[in-house]
Amino acid sequence: MFRKYYKEGFSLNAVFPKVDRREFGFVSFEGQMVRHKGFQNLEEVRVFMQSFVPRDAYYSCAYYENPMAEMERKCWLGADLVFDIDADHIPTPCNKVHDEWICYNCGFAGRGITPKNCPVCNGEKFETSTWLCQDCLDAAKNEAIKLLDILRSDFGFSDKDIHVYFSGHRGYHVHIENELIQGLDSISRKEIVDYICGIGFDGKIGNSTGWHARIRKGLYRFLSKADKEDFIRMGLKRNIVKALLNNREKILMNLEHGEIWRSVKGVGLKTWGKIFDRCAQEEFVKIDTVVTADIHRLVRMPHTLHGKTGFKKVEFQISRMSDFDPFKEAIAFKKGTVKILAYNSPQFRIGEETFGPYKNVRVELPIAAALLLICKGKAEVYQENV
Ligand SMILES: [Zn+2]
Ligand SMILES: [Zn+2]
Numbered sequence: 001m002f003r004k005y006y007k008e009g010f011s012l013n014a015v016f017p018k019v020d021r022r023e024f025g026f027v028s029f030e031g032q033m034v035r036h037k038g039f040q041n042l043e044e045v046r047v048f049m050q051s052f053v054p055r056d057a058y059y060s061c062a063y064y065e066n067p068m069a070e071m072e073r074k075c076w077l078g079a080d081l082v083f084d085i086d087a088d089h090i091p092t093p094c095n096k097v098h099d100e101w102i103c104y105n106c107g108f109a110g111r112g113i114t115p116k117n118c119p120v121c122n123g124e125k126f127e128t129s130t131w132l133c134q135d136c137l138d139a140a141k142n143e144a145i146k147l148l149d150i151l152r153s154d155f156g157f158s159d160k161d162i163h164v165y166f167s168g169h170r171g172y173h174v175h176i177e178n179e180l181i182q183g184l185d186s187i188s189r190k191e192i193v194d195y196i197c198g199i200g201f202d203g204k205i206g207n208s209t210g211w212h213a214r215i216r217k218g219l220y221r222f223l224s225k226a227d228k229e230d231f232i233r234m235g236l237k238r239n240i241v242k243a244l245l246n247n248r249e250k251i252l253m254n255l256e257h258g259e260i261w262r263s264v265k266g267v268g269l270k271t272w273g274k275i276f277d278r279c280a281q282e283e284f285v286k287i288d289t290v291v292t293a294d295i296h297r298l299v300r301m302p303h304t305l306h307g308k309t310g311f312k313k314v315e316f317q318i319s320r321m322s323d324f325d326p327f328k329e330a331i332a333f334k335k336g337t338v339k340i341l342a343y344n345s346p347q348f349r350i351g352e353e354t355f356g357p358y359k360n361v362r363v364e365l366p367i368a369a370a371l372l373l374i375c376k377g378k379a380e381v382y383q384e385n386v
Contacts, residue, residue, distance in 0.1 A: 001371055002029075002305055003053045005332050010046065015302045015315075017177060019045065021063035021077065025298045026054035027307065035298070038067035055307035058298035061175070063182075071296070078182030081189065082299055083196075084291040085143045086171035087136035088113065098131035098346055131346060131376070132170045132309070137326055144172040145321055147285045150196055151176070154210050159318055166326045168306030168313040173299065190293045198284035203276065211283070218279040220255055223248065234274050243267055305332055310371030327351065333367040340370045342379040348372070 016022075019042055025035035026049075034052075039045045049057060060067070061082045065075035087095065091113060101114040105123035114126050144164065151157045151174070161178040184192075194200055201211055222230075231241040244251065247264045254263040261272055291297055300306065300313050311330040328351045342358035349355070350369045358373075362382050365373075373379035 001310065001333065001367065002055065005305055006046075006049045006053055010049070010303065015042065016059070016175075018063050021065075021067060023060040023062070023064060023067040023074070023298070024301075025058040025060075026052055027056040027058075028052070029055045031055075036068050036070065049304075054304070057301040057304040059301050061297050061299050062295055076295065079184075079295045079297075081176040081178075081181045081184070081192070082291060082297060083147055083174040084167075084171065084288040084299075085140050085147065085173070085286070086167070086169075086288055087132065087140050088130070088170065089288055090136070090139045090143060090286050092136050092139045094133050094135040095130075098133060099129070101126040101128045129377070130170065133346070134327075134349070136170055140171040141321070141324070143286050144174065146283065147174060147196065147287065148318060148321070150285065154195075155192075162318060163315055164318055164321065165302055165313050165315050166311075166324065166330050167300060168304075168311045168330060169308050173313070175299075184295075186293050186295050189295065190289075193287070193289045193292045196285050196287060197289060198280060201280065201284075203273075203280070214283050215276070215280050216255070218283045219260075219276065220252065222275070222279050222282070223251055223255065234278055236271060236274065240267055240271055306375075308375050310368065310375045331368045333371065336367045337364050338367055338370040339364045339382040340373060340379040341382045342373055345373050345376075345378045 020038070020040050022038075023035065024037040024039060024045065025033060026037070027033050035058075037048070039048065060079075062074075062079040063077040065077060066073060069075075096112045099113070100109060100111050102109040103118040103121060103123050104125040104127060106118060106121040108118055108120040110119075114128050117124055118126070148162065148164070151162060152159070157176055157178065161176050163175045163177065165173040165175070167173050198211065226244075228241055228245065231244060232238070236244075243264050243266050251260060251263045254260050261269060291299075302313050302315055305312060310332060311326070312332045314330050316324050316329065327349050331350060339362065341360075341362050342356070343360055345356045345358045347354060347356045348369070350366065350372070353366070353369075355365060355369050358379075370379065370381075374381065
């Protein structure tokens with residue numbers, strides 16, 4: 001199927017600038033990584049991919065004098081500023097349902113976000129099995145919306161410099177191609193990351209620009225609709241919750257004039273600190289901090305297929321952010337069916353159609369649906385029918 005896509009459906013028209021200055025890397029279906037590749041133009045890239053048929057295709061966010069040389073001799077010229085938002089880093093309730101990890105070293109297994117170290121043997125390597133559902137992709141999109149707001153309002157990037165992509169799997173990529181940021185070193189990029197993630201934020205409430213105003217708005221939103229359960233979940237005592245709920249109007253009014261701390265008798269600074277932290281955490285953006293700070297990073301090439309889904313990495317207009325539907329617009333194959341043996345799959349949607357759940361059944365599915373299950377290791381081809 002991947003072969004068919006790169007032979008017939010694949011176009012790379014003006015996808016990214018400076019093709020001849022970038023390093024390319026490809027992972028084969030045997031799992032082998034080929035990198036330090038260089039091409040003069042997109043046509044050469046396309047011809048290579050037609051014959052290689054990669055499972056995953058990447059290019060460097062960096063530009064080099066010699067993209068094909070080994071790392072020390074490439075001669076770095078600059079790099080796009082890249083942000084990666086992935087459900088792997090967002091705590092969603094659904095990841096406890098559909099994501100699993102097993103420690104390579106001792107076999108200890110769990111559900112939810114993969115830990116950095118195994119709680120039993122402290123090992124760092126895990127085998128993971130993740131799924132993408134509407135909830136994770138909505139959560140990732142919400143982070144992307146928050147990120148775009150900061151990039152535009154606080155950093156002043158214009159829409160023409162910002163490119164937004166669905167990653168093809170569980171998240172979104174934001175690339176900034178702008179002369180001003182190309183030369184930033186890793187330390188400066190880390191500072192941008194810290195700002196976006198709210199690391200080192202002074203915790204003051206204010207009306208000024210940037211984070212102070214954003215968190216104040218978040219506080220207002222939370223306090224105007226929070227119910228008893230919301231407060232109790234934060235670990236507040238019942239009498240304090242009652243005082244907060246009884247004085248909602250007064251608190252909101254004081255928040256507008258910046259004197260929230262003295263709003264209610266019996267509600268002290270410690271409580272306000274908890275409420276403030278909760279709202280601040282909600283506003284800070286959950287990005288993969290390592291990706292942005294890495295000035296040599298290989299990122300997935302737009303318009304190529306993701307080896308874990310068979311979906312495309314696709315770009316879309318920022319203005320379409322809220323309507324963008326990855327389960328429809330990232331679909332590479334729209335015709336034909338395949339017979340598969342599905343071992344074990346949750347329910348999922350492709351376009352308007354819902355499939356599954358499946359447990360050890362033979363089914364004939366549209367190619368996109370079958371491909372998703374096969375790429376995810378949840379099915380195998382039973383008999384191809386194209
Ligand atoms: Zn372990
Ligand atoms: Zn999910």
